[in-house]
Amino acid sequence: MMPTAGPELRDIHVPHVSMWWPLAPGWWLLIALLSAAVVVGVILLRRRAAWKRRVDATLVDLHDATARYAQDGDLAAFASVASQLLRRVARTRDSRSVVLRDLAWRDALAAMAPAQDIDRLLAIDDAIYRPDATLDVIPTARDVEAWVRAALRRRPAHVTA
Template sequence: MNPQFDPSQLPLRDIHLPEAVAWWPPAFGWWILAALVVVIGIVLGVRAWLQRRHRAARRALKDILSALEGGAEPAECVSDASIVLRRFAMTINGRSADVAGLAGEAWLEYLAEKTRDPEFATGSAQLLLDAPYRAAENVTMEQAQRVCRVCVDWINTQPARA
């Protein structure tokens, strides 16, 4: 007494599926993520750009140390280290500072004021002043190596600036 039920006889429409979600425009969270990635990329790029001067100066001083260990003249290596240090100081301070005109004790005072290392006031960094004028045999390899290491330490203590 139960008649057979046939669903095809019902007045129903076919199932209607919604359209696929479009990929554009992205949701708000994706915009935030994209902005964050861009900001991080810019910060890292600027930081790398500012650090390039430090890397170049350190590389130049390492080349001087390698030349010194290879048998180069110690007085000439100290003179080269002084040139690298002065160029680096002029680069990080820009044209406004009068670093290029500093000489003698004023140069060492400037270096000492930019770091806490006492080497520039009383130590082996005094050799930066008179090594180019000394006889080549009066500057030992150990003194020249110490001056180069002090210069590398000074460069490492300087903040990266635009």
């Protein structure tokens, strides 16, 4: 018989550990970050949907006026609705814009939606009061809609009194 050189070793038995529990701290951090990203994504999507509903509700009168113009050809009525819409939206961006005329009105329109062409928008006020005024209604309606969308997208200026 041979002498033993050391203690008798037994086989190692690893206890059964679930793959899902307990998670390492890195996994918990990843789960928290993904949850936060999902919450932020849902909030942003809801805000965007609310903004789209608001803009669409704002533009209902313009679409109705464009359809009425196609039926009756009343340019003054279309121009009146378009002008009121521009003034109403401008008032939400800058309360002083209600009383602006001519160059000041042009500057206000340009400042509220800098990327938009405002030439047709300026012709709207003339079409209300001049019976011989000409106005391309469909392109003007598109320009008004684009301006409204751009103006409502931007943050209002902080007015100091």
